[in-house]
Amino acid sequence: MKKIILKKNKIFSVKKNLFSIFNLNNWNIVKISGKDSKKYLQNQITSNINFLKKNKYIFCGHCNYQGRIISTLIIFKKNNDYFYILRKSICNIQIQAMKKYSVFFNVKIKKYNKCYLLGIFKKSSCIQLKKFFKVLPNKQNPVIHKKNITIIFLNFLKKIFLLISFNKNLDFLKNKFTKYNFLNDEKKILFMYIKKNIPIIEKKTSLLFFPQEINLDKFKKSIDFNKGCYIGQENISKIKYKNLNKNILSSLYCRDENSINSIFSPGNFVYVKIKKSWIKKGTLLSSVIINKITYVQVVLNYVFKIHDVYKINNFYFKNLL
Known part of the structure; x- marks a missing residue:
């Protein structure tokens, strides 16, 4: 063996x-x-x-x-x-x-x-x-x-x-x-999953987002807009045809080695700096620590999908992709 x-x-x-x-x-x-x-x-x-x-x-x-x-x-x-x-x-x-x-x-x-x-x-x-x-x-x-x-x-x-x-x-x-x-x-x-923006839904992030907000519409045949009625179909279709989606799935990373001792949990808020204030503009879905680097999957307000720096649990993150 x-x-x-x-x-x-x-x-x-x-x-x-x-x-x-x-x-x-x-x-x-x-x-x-x-x-x-x-x-x-x-x-x-x-x-x-x-x-x-x-x-x-x-x-x-x-x-x-x-x-x-x-x-x-x-x-x-x-x-x-x-x-x-x-x-x-x-x-x-x-x-x-x-x-x-x-x-x-x-x-x-x-x-x-x-x-x-x-x-x-x-x-x-x-x-x-x-x-x-x-x-x-x-x-x-x-x-x-x-x-x-x-x-x-x-x-x-x-x-x-x-x-x-x-x-x-x-x-x-x-x-x-x-x-x-x-x-x-x-x-x-x-x-x-985090690197390729494949959504990870846990108990604490269930019922927070519409499918388009976690990029589910980017996957082939994951959402069908022609098959007829299903649970939630009315609002999901409305978001598509009226272009109402305001959020996007993103991947961030932090090289601060102290971050590996912090607990990053689904549901943690993601902040961006607007003028002199840190404003809540996202939610953490999942995290993993690899080679002393913390990687997180987040849902961000679409306006802030490309930003210089984000903050989670007082640690600073940047865009992975």
Whole structure:
């Protein structure tokens, strides 16, 4: 058995990082089953479920009646059932919202507890994965099912595979790969979400924003404006057609090493300096510390998307992109 090395708060260079595995303990999977599951999802989510094929996934939002985001979801289909991935902190609240009208449909919604989720990073992982899976997902066919394991290639992140096992622990994969496996927590994936402006919704930031305010409309088929009515559709469409969006998702960073000892939490305010005063003009969604640099994902007032400096918890941040 090859040694598994645990490395925290470290991003490896491409040359050093032949292969990395990530335990995604802060994500959950929810299962929706029943003969009305497709129809029910169509009435709930922002994208068109009819575009979801067995070898595809969709990245979309689930909103309340006012059109504000409860959570973002990665949805895929396995046999006749639907599954979606979301952040653990918001999972129970999102399930309760999803169940609200399920009594009128033949549908079952529950957290899938007997499930294991791993992330795998780097192109070289294909060589290792092919020892276990003859066919791997790609950009054209990003979802593959093999018995009780599902592999998803995340197009919006690139170089990331999600491995999902529905009845067997995935330790056998971690232990049998050749060379060294770098077993990390989810910090690298969070960093990539922040860097690529992929919205991360936690419990404290749920119901604060409309989909366009977290850039969900920038992702292909994440919001469908032609499929008909769904929860929150009226206000979401109004924002689009009347050009009412005033916020934008952005990424910031801070090189002050003292910032790594500060607690940056979802919901923290982001301030910009106007004349001599610091004014609240944004909200923090997520943060991660990598190589003694603090990276944050924020929603900013559109006017201040490009600004010299921002302040969060008395630390100064700059635009990452």
